[in-house]
Amino acid sequence: MPRADVAVVGVGLAGLTSAIALAEGGARVHVVATGFATTHWAAGGFDAGVVRGAATPQAAVDRLARKIGHPYRLVAAALPAALEWVRGILAEEGLTIVGGLSDPLRAIPTALGSTRIAAVLPDGMAAALAPWEPGETLVVCGPAGFRDFWPHAIVASLRRPGSWRGQPMPGRVEPVTVDLPGLAGRHNLSGLDIARAFDDPVWRDQALDTMARAVERLAGGDGRVALPAVLGLDDHAAVLEAARRRLPLLPFEVALAPPSVPGLRLYRALRAALLRRRGRLQIGEPVRGAVGEGHRVERLVGPAAAREFVLTVGAVVLATGGIAGGGIVGLDDGSLRETVLGLPVDAPLGDPWLLPDAFDPPGHPLETAGIRTDADLRPVAPRNVREPLAENVRIVGSLLAGQRYLRERCGDGVAIASALVASRSLGAHVAALAGPEHRLLASGSRAR
Amino acid sequence: MTIAEVVGAASAEAIGLSADACLKCNVCNTVCPVARVTDLFPGPKYVGPQAQRFRLGALLSPGTGEDSVVESPDKTVDYCSGCGVCSTACPAGVKIAEMNNRARGANRSGHVPRLRDWLLGQTDLTGWAGVLTAPIANWSLHNRLFRWLIDRFIGIDRRAPLPAFKAPPFRWRLGKRHRSAQLAGAPPPERAVVYFHGCAANYYEPHVAAAALEVLERNGYEVIVPPQVCCGLPLISNGLYGAARGRARRNLEVLARYARAGYRIVGTSTSCTHTLKSEYREMLDLDDADARAVADATWDICEFLLDLHDGDNLDTAFGTVAATLPYHAPCQLRSHGIGLPALDLFALVPGLEAIDTDHDCCGIAGTYGLKKEKYDIAMAVGEPLFRKIRSMGATEAACDSETCRWQIAAATGARLRHPVEILADAYRAADVAGPKSPARTEPAARSSPTAPAGG
Ligand SMILES: Cc1cc2nc3c(=O)[nH]c(=O)nc-3n(C[C@H](O)[C@H](O)[C@H](O)COP(=O)(O)OP(=O)(O)OC[C@H]3O[C@@H](n4cnc5c(N)ncnc54)[C@H](O)[C@@H]3O)c2cc1C
Ligand code: SF4
Ligand code: SF4
Ligand code: SF4
Numbered sequence: 001m002p003r004a005d006v007a008v009v010g011v012g013l014a015g016l017t018s019a020i021a022l023a024e025g026g027a028r029v030h031v032v033a034t035g036f037a038t039t040h041w042a043a044g045g046f047d048a049g050v051v052r053g054a055a056t057p058q059a060a061v062d063r064l065a066r067k068i069g070h071p072y073r074l075v076a077a078a079l080p081a082a083l084e085w086v087r088g089i090l091a092e093e094g095l096t097i098v099g100g101l102s103d104p105l106r107a108i109p110t111a112l113g114s115t116r117i118a119a120v121l122p123d124g125m126a127a128a129l130a131p132w133e134p135g136e137t138l139v140v141c142g143p144a145g146f147r148d149f150w151p152h153a154i155v156a157s158l159r160r161p162g163s164w165r166g167q168p169m170p171g172r173v174e175p176v177t178v179d180l181p182g183l184a185g186r187h188n189l190s191g192l193d194i195a196r197a198f199d200d201p202v203w204r205d206q207a208l209d210t211m212a213r214a215v216e217r218l219a220g221g222d223g224r225v226a227l228p229a230v231l232g233l234d235d236h237a238a239v240l241e242a243a244r245r246r247l248p249l250l251p252f253e254v255a256l257a258p259p260s261v262p263g264l265r266l267y268r269a270l271r272a273a274l275l276r277r278r279g280r281l282q283i284g285e286p287v288r289g290a291v292g293e294g295h296r297v298e299r300l301v302g303p304a305a306a307r308e309f310v311l312t313v314g315a316v317v318l319a320t321g322g323i324a325g326g327g328i329v330g331l332d333d334g335s336l337r338e339t340v341l342g343l344p345v346d347a348p349l350g351d352p353w354l355l356p357d358a359f360d361p362p363g364h365p366l367e368t369a370g371i372r373t374d375a376d377l378r379p380v381a382p383r384n385v386r387e388p389l390a391e392n393v394r395i396v397g398s399l400l401a402g403q404r405y406l407r408e409r410c411g412d413g414v415a416i417a418s419a420l421v422a423s424r425s426l427g428a429h430v431a432a433l434a435g436p437e438h439r440l441l442a443s444g445s446r447a448r
Numbered sequence: 449m450t451i452a453e454v455v456g457a458a459s460a461e462a463i464g465l466s467a468d469a470c471l472k473c474n475v476c477n478t479v480c481p482v483a484r485v486t487d488l489f490p491g492p493k494y495v496g497p498q499a500q501r502f503r504l505g506a507l508l509s510p511g512t513g514e515d516s517v518v519e520s521p522d523k524t525v526d527y528c529s530g531c532g533v534c535s536t537a538c539p540a541g542v543k544i545a546e547m548n549n550r551a552r553g554a555n556r557s558g559h560v561p562r563l564r565d566w567l568l569g570q571t572d573l574t575g576w577a578g579v580l581t582a583p584i585a586n587w588s589l590h591n592r593l594f595r596w597l598i599d600r601f602i603g604i605d606r607r608a609p610l611p612a613f614k615a616p617p618f619r620w621r622l623g624k625r626h627r628s629a630q631l632a633g634a635p636p637p638e639r640a641v642v643y644f645h646g647c648a649a650n651y652y653e654p655h656v657a658a659a660a661l662e663v664l665e666r667n668g669y670e671v672i673v674p675p676q677v678c679c680g681l682p683l684i685s686n687g688l689y690g691a692a693r694g695r696a697r698r699n700l701e702v703l704a705r706y707a708r709a710g711y712r713i714v715g716t717s718t719s720c721t722h723t724l725k726s727e728y729r730e731m732l733d734l735d736d737a738d739a740r741a742v743a744d745a746t747w748d749i750c751e752f753l754l755d756l757h758d759g760d761n762l763d764t765a766f767g768t769v770a771a772t773l774p775y776h777a778p779c780q781l782r783s784h785g786i787g788l789p790a791l792d793l794f795a796l797v798p799g800l801e802a803i804d805t806d807h808d809c810c811g812i813a814g815t816y817g818l819k820k821e822k823y824d825i826a827m828a829v830g831e832p833l834f835r836k837i838r839s840m841g842a843t844e845a846a847c848d849s850e851t852c853r854w855q856i857a858a859a860t861g862a863r864l865r866h867p868v869e870i871l872a873d874a875y876r877a878a879d880v881a882g883p884k885s886p887a888r889t890e891p892a893a894r895s896s897p898t899a900p901a902g903g
Contacts, residue, residue: 002754002758002786002787002789002792003758030787034539034541035475035536035537035538035539035540035541036475036479036537036538036539037539040473040474040475040478041473186487187487187490188490188491188494190474190477192477192478196484258473258474258475259473259474259475259477259478264478271806272806275804275806280787280788280791282785282787282788283536283537284535284536284537284782284783284785285536285785286541302785303785304784304785304786305722305725305726305743305783305784305785305786306725306726306743306744306746307744309785309786309787311787312758325539326539
């Protein structure tokens, strides 16, 4: 039976960053998760918040932090430090993140031909952030036979000023489809396949040559070229550098439908950072319960090949992602259950499952369902917020109640800020427990 | 029953039904090591949950064994190596690898097995033949002409890593240890464990079995080695379910007797222990009281040693082993769902720096990489791992699974060792260094004999 100073449940952005911060502080961290998380679906940037009328992420965060019950009330202050810290961690793993919380939010093209609002993006997407000049051409260039990126459809939509959310748009938008070596006629071609092809330096050169010639023909003077986000997986930095050097226009990547290559890069960088700090990762089975005494959780329990898996823990970070992540499930009677510790879920009153309109403008009320916490992110009962239910547990990420991450686009910001707050408060906790000789690990508690 | 319960339950029925939980998110396709390197295999999502609807027979008459399994129209499922990486990645808990495994079995049932697949399943038979004729057998394994012939006419790739036979087999070296199928005369379960050596330690790597005995006995346990046959996994992965069931029943008969009497069953082959824990029930539908008792009593050796440590019952007087050791966690081990106990144990050895190579699969996947049409795929799957080990300049590396060890050793030239061998080294280093360390023939190194924490 393994032991850990801290067990982190969940391998999304919130879980991984919590684990890295704790491991950096010297804790023995064991991360467990049912499976992969929303990183594999996400665009790979950092959404801190989008609110009507707020020109920067920071302004949006400040507004959200004033909303009663919003997790930013507890963690917004930690966000700037969290973002700089994560940026540093990712840079160490070769992934550059561009843009800050006080930079303007811009409309950037999507693979559907719409735009989305962003300010903090991976390097590969960064060139989309600069405001467009009327003299600029946007070329949308994609490989033939690739079903997730249709340059002609994208362009048809991006030529409409309405797609640009009132922000400046390029003077000209042109599509081009290129035949990349060996891709024609391949079945089930995914963005990941093309990204892996780009990792090969020889193929990369041929592909970039082909793209350069095609873009050359369309590019009159200034402009930028939008490419699907497939510029390498393992060797992304080198592919990006080569693309910037070889293409006649400044390239930027556009996020695709899942699986998201930028999301994978982010996941892999965070995973490497965690292993580098001697963290342990165990993915494949859910945690289904816990054993504890008083207000402490002492063991986490889950299914395994035969007997149950039991992890003896000093503290727990729950980063199970709420309803979308599997941390909260709905039962047949309409009630909601937190899946690891059975914590009380704070959900909107009434019958929140059935609305006249599934896509109600304010968003589905269930989106806000989650766990309430005190200022240290310890779980509390929704109606008795003073007394923590478990003193060695912290709640982070989308599991925190009161956010509408789809509408407010605050999920990434809440994830990393709460990870920092939780790891700081647990860090002190773990140090006190462990002492110089890791008393926790040496103590003779019997697991069976 | 909620869909979560359906997905979680470990029965054949649930494996098929779990296809309904698929979100079509594609995450499994991003992790499949085989789809990563070849277009011959479209990936887990297509071959698993999406093709499952065409194998509905298994769902319509569940629990009746292989006869109810309908042949898969998608023959590419044969290229799935069964590594299980997809199942661990799926956010929705779809049992993709298990589904594919059953589909492969169904495609082969009712057909005369290929000679090659039959041969690869008969590890008992080839093992015996090999050790009895070890000099000739080993010579022919390295003989170009012989390898060319079996490549050409049987379909085992001439470059594939086939281990050398070591005569005499491990079972002949048991000395006075209890080895009867009967409990009478065996040391009591508080002081003894049952050792399941499997084929590899018996015929090819007796030194692994010897290290296991050394480490277990050092910790105060007597080791019982009752009669046993191949766990049956090579038969299962070659689709020979009937023969596999025969092996399983023979093992269960003996092992269940010990399990019920409170003995823990410890194995050094992480794929054998996984078979005892889970495949007998999940893949062979042998979900009876015997199978349950054996599953509950079975421990991978590192899992067992870490459990001793958790109860403060492990002798941690390890000597220094100054080395940087790349460690590959085999996917079979990951399927146990027990974490990476070898790394936790290595952390107790002074001077030892174990590095998790963090690569999904070495490619061999049991007997997959031996097959002529799959050898290149298997090598491509493992290549990033081989590169990592080569670039670390390591002359030794560790891995819990024998077939992975052979594959990695063949590809990198490094010496591949079972974690328990490293631990045995560390105990010996303590004996050399320590002024008054006990002689290794003494049963226990600790002052008080301790009972196992559970069982
Ligand atoms: C479709 C969708 C779109 C989104 N779009 C945006 C967006 O545009 N902008 C934005 O800011 N945010 C968005 N989000 C929110 C996004 O989830 C967060 O931004 C952020 O990634 C934080 O996630 P997390 O780490 O808290 O949890 P998740 O990424 O959801 O991870 C949950 C983890 O917990 C594990 N888990 C759950 N239950 C258990 C259990 N019982 N035992 C073990 N493991 C368990 C899961 O396997 C998983 O690894 C979106 C979410 C979804 C689902
Ligand atoms: S990972 Fe699971 S849910 Fe996603 S496509 Fe694969 S089987 Fe379906
Ligand atoms: S078991 Fe392995 S090879 Fe088979 S589909 Fe899953 S990941 Fe791919
Ligand atoms: S060969 Fe090794 S790494 Fe690969 S499938 Fe098996 S256990 Fe996995």
